Amino acid sequence: MLLKISFESPTPIYQQIRDQIILAMAKEALLPGENLPTVRQLAKDIGVNPMTINKAYNLLKDEGYVVIDRRQGARIQDAGLLKNEKTEYLIEALELILSEAKLKGVTKEELSKVILRIYGKRRD
Amino acid sequence: MVTWIMWGTLLVIWFSFLFILSFLIDKRRRMLFGVTVPSDCMEDPEVLEFINRYQKRKKRFTMLGLIFTFPIIYFDNFAWVYSYFNVYLVLFFVWLYWIIYQGNRQMKSIKSAQGWRVGEKQAVYVDTKLSKEDKSEKQPKLFWLIPALFLSFEPLLSQHPLLQSAAWLMIGTSIFLCLLAVIVMIKLKRTSPKVYTGDTGTDQKINDTWKARWMTLTLILTYYFILFNNVIHRFITGSGGDIGMGFTVVIIMGSVLPLVPLLIMHRMRVKMVEDLRQDRELLEVDEDDYWIGGIIYYNPNVKKTFVSTRIGIGSSVNFGTTAGKWLLGGSVILTLGLILGSWAFVVAEEFVDPKILWDEEAMYIQSLAYSDEIAYESIQEVTTIEELGNTTKTNGTATADYARGSFNVRSYGKSRVYVFRETPIILVIHLEDLTVFYNEPTEEATLAVLDELHRRLEDREDRGTE
Numbered sequence: 001m002l003l004k005i006s007f008e009s010p011t012p013i014y015q016q017i018r019d020q021i022i023l024a025m026a027k028e029a030l031l032p033g034e035n036l037p038t039v040r041q042l043a044k045d046i047g048v049n050p051m052t053i054n055k056a057y058n059l060l061k062d063e064g065y066v067v068i069d070r071r072q073g074a075r076i077q078d079a080g081l082l083k084n085e086k087t088e089y090l091i092e093a094l095e096l097i098l099s100e101a102k103l104k105g106v107t108k109e110e111l112s113k114v115i116l117r118i119y120g121k122r123r124d
Numbered sequence: 125m126v127t128w129i130m131w132g133t134l135l136v137i138w139f140s141f142l143f144i145l146s147f148l149i150d151k152r153r154r155m156l157f158g159v160t161v162p163s164d165c166m167e168d169p170e171v172l173e174f175i176n177r178y179q180k181r182k183k184r185f186t187m188l189g190l191i192f193t194f195p196i197i198y199f200d201n202f203a204w205v206y207s208y209f210n211v212y213l214v215l216f217f218v219w220l221y222w223i224i225y226q227g228n229r230q231m232k233s234i235k236s237a238q239g240w241r242v243g244e245k246q247a248v249y250v251d252t253k254l255s256k257e258d259k260s261e262k263q264p265k266l267f268w269l270i271p272a273l274f275l276s277f278e279p280l281l282s283q284h285p286l287l288q289s290a291a292w293l294m295i296g297t298s299i300f301l302c303l304l305a306v307i308v309m310i311k312l313k314r315t316s317p318k319v320y321t322g323d324t325g326t327d328q329k330i331n332d333t334w335k336a337r338w339m340t341l342t343l344i345l346t347y348y349f350i351l352f353n354n355v356i357h358r359f360i361t362g363s364g365g366d367i368g369m370g371f372t373v374v375i376i377m378g379s380v381l382p383l384v385p386l387l388i389m390h391r392m393r394v395k396m397v398e399d400l401r402q403d404r405e406l407l408e409v410d411e412d413d414y415w416i417g418g419i420i421y422y423n424p425n426v427k428k429t430f431v432s433t434r435i436g437i438g439s440s441v442n443f444g445t446t447a448g449k450w451l452l453g454g455s456v457i458l459t460l461g462l463i464l465g466s467w468a469f470v471v472a473e474e475f476v477d478p479k480i481l482w483d484e485e486a487m488y489i490q491s492l493a494y495s496d497e498i499a500y501e502s503i504q505e506v507t508t509i510e511e512l513g514n515t516t517k518t519n520g521t522a523t524a525d526y527a528r529g530s531f532n533v534r535s536y537g538k539s540r541v542y543v544f545r546e547t548p549i550i551l552v553i554h555l556e557d558l559t560v561f562y563n564e565p566t567e568e569a570t571l572a573v574l575d576e577l578h579r580r581l582e583d584r585e586d587r588g589t590e
Contacts, residue, residue, distance in 0.1 A: 002322050002407075003250040007425040030252075037255035045250045045316040047426025 001029040005046050013048055017056035022065060025076060026118045036066065036074040126202055126523055130209050134193040136375055137213065141189055141220055145182055147435045148227060149175060152394050157227035158418020158434040159235055160242040160410055170234055174227075181223055189216055202523035203474035210467050221419070224435060228418035235412070243408030248426070249319040254328055257317070294357040298350045305346040312338050320400060322407050330396070337392075341385055352377045390437040414444075420452075469493070473521060477565060478528065478542045480573060482580065489542055489562060494520070494529050496540055496560060498553060500584045505554040506577060512543055512550060512561060533559065551577070 001024035005016055024030040036042070039057065043050040057074045060066040064085055066074045101111065148157050151166060156175075165171050192212060199205045317331040356374055400406060414423040421431050424444035429451070433440040442448040469492070478491035486499040512527065513534055520529015526544050533539040536552070536559040543550055543561050549570050553560040563570040 001252050002319065003252060004244065004247055005250070006244065006247040008246045035256060037252050041255050042250065042252070043427075045255045046248055047316075047428040049427065 003046070005048075013046075014052050014056040014059065017042075017053065018059050021056075021060060023118075025065060030076050032076050032079045034076045035072060036076070038073050127197060127199065127205050130205050131193060131196050133375065134196060134209060134212060136379060138189045138193055138216075140379075141216060142186060144220065144436055145185070145223075147437075148178070148224065152398055154242070155434060157224065157231045158415050159228060159231040159412050160408075161231075161235060162240050162242055165235075165238070165240060168234075168238065170238075174230060174234060178223075178227055185219060185223060192216075200524055201474065202521075202525070203471045206467060206470045210463055213463070221417070224419060225417035228415070232412060241410070243410045245410045246413060246425075247409050249322070249407050249409070251317065251319050251322070251324055251327060253324045254317040254319070254331065257328070294353055297353050301346055301349050301353070305342055308342045309339055312342070319407055320397070321404055330400075334393070337389065341389060344385065345382060348382065386437050416443075421448075473528070474523075474525075478562075480562075482576065487577065487580070489540075489560070491528050491542060494540070494542075498555065498560060500581055502555050503553055503581065504556065506574070506581070507552045507554070508574065509550050509552055510548055512541070512545070515539075515541070533561065553577075 001020070003017065003020050005013055007013075009016065011019075021030065021036070030036075036057070037045070039050050039053045043053045046053075057066060057068060061068050061074070064082060065077055067077055068074050098111070150156070154161055154163055156165075156171070157178075161171075196205055196208050196212070199208060312335055315335065317327065320327050320330055352374075355377060397406070411423070414421055415434055416422055418435055419440075420443055421440045422443045423431075426442070427445060429442055429445050429447045430439040431442055441451050443452055473492050476492055478489055478494075481488040481490065485501075486497050489496045489498070515522070515527065515534070516532040517527075518530045518532060520527065520531055520541065522529075522531075524545065527541045528543075529541060531539050531541045533541070538557065539559045539561060541561045543563055544565050547563045547565060547567055547570055549567050550561050550563045551570065551574055553562065562573070564573060
């Protein structure tokens, strides 16, 4: 997957990493069981402190998207295990976002395109 | 001779200024004064006018830069020659920086006014697949040649007496170069992969190719500088021929020739990106705001110490990191220290003459940089000559007015010299394994020293017979 970290964005870097890994998982650019780069390597490649990457990985682990193994490092959670988690809070958050989108003039077609981009390729 | 050498060096510096100026308008890299611009901006009337104004400034700088190298020839005193050299260096460097800084500021404001956008602003792309690649297995094949490379020059060493400090210095430098090559290779191996297209396969291929090329170049340059080190050694020990010739060889070998492969690599890289851009859209990043005046990179957001330079070839230091601040500050202090220190020394050496101190057992010759203690009992003979003749400097200062330090003087061998060239008489003090040449600024003063020396030698003999 390709990570794009913006230093101009008001979103913290660890949050950008977390968001993009979730997006990549949904678009299947990252597959279940796939290893992520080590904390040190990713920190070096982006050019930030390893603590920033650690924070992103820990956040993803707490949310159940990745598992952290002491020997193998961080890897993507199995899809089956993720689906067992509660999703009501996501629907609530989505309702709010969709309402904001509607009020600000985002059309149904535009939303459909986004949904197709994310759901389109999924095997289920 | 020294004046001509300094003039030649000024010409090399002037030429390197022109070399830097040639990078300011880099259409292939889409960069104007270190500012990234879209390819079609070159037809913009405001940009055309800006380039036109710069061409006039460049012409003025080039002409005056060349003209002002000439006055150095008219100075006959080394202190003045060296002072002029340093003033030229400082003034023209400041002028060059001012041209680049002003151009960069103007270009940034044109870009901002036109709303030109080139790539993602202040961002970094990372391909996690490239990051995951196991670098430990990729040992460069040539890596193990480095120690062998040092040994390959060993036969050249055997022709020199190894106990000479210059030979040890040379061996030390060669070992240092080998270690440096090892460090550079390890650093290259661990360099973060660059994302060009976002396609993992393509990017991996490009990164691997370039890493291999840089490693080979590191090896070639290490070979080259060990050979260069050997050449320097041959000249400073006098086995390489005329010192003026040596200086020219050293300047060309040390500055111009190593630049050629670096320039070729730079051109190849520019061409590779250009070709790639024609095939597809590249993932480009706009880092203009991090470049102060197009030359100094200041980005405290990342921990990278080195980044590709924008004006010229090679790398720039990230001034936003602690290591970068130390490196940049250290090199500025070191350069200023070297220039000011050597300047002060040369001026003082010119105006402070060597002097002789006497006591009952020995005479002491003292100059700013060199001193000798000559015990009367070690003096075998004292004679006089009219002029020094052919000499080769091993460690000393030789100008049109004087020669001081260690020299090889023809038909005398290893010598210490404290001689004013204009004085028509030189004392030659023969010791067991060294000859000392000494005189004063005038013939009378030199003869007075000779009398004093004879008197002290006779006194000593008288004391011995009593």
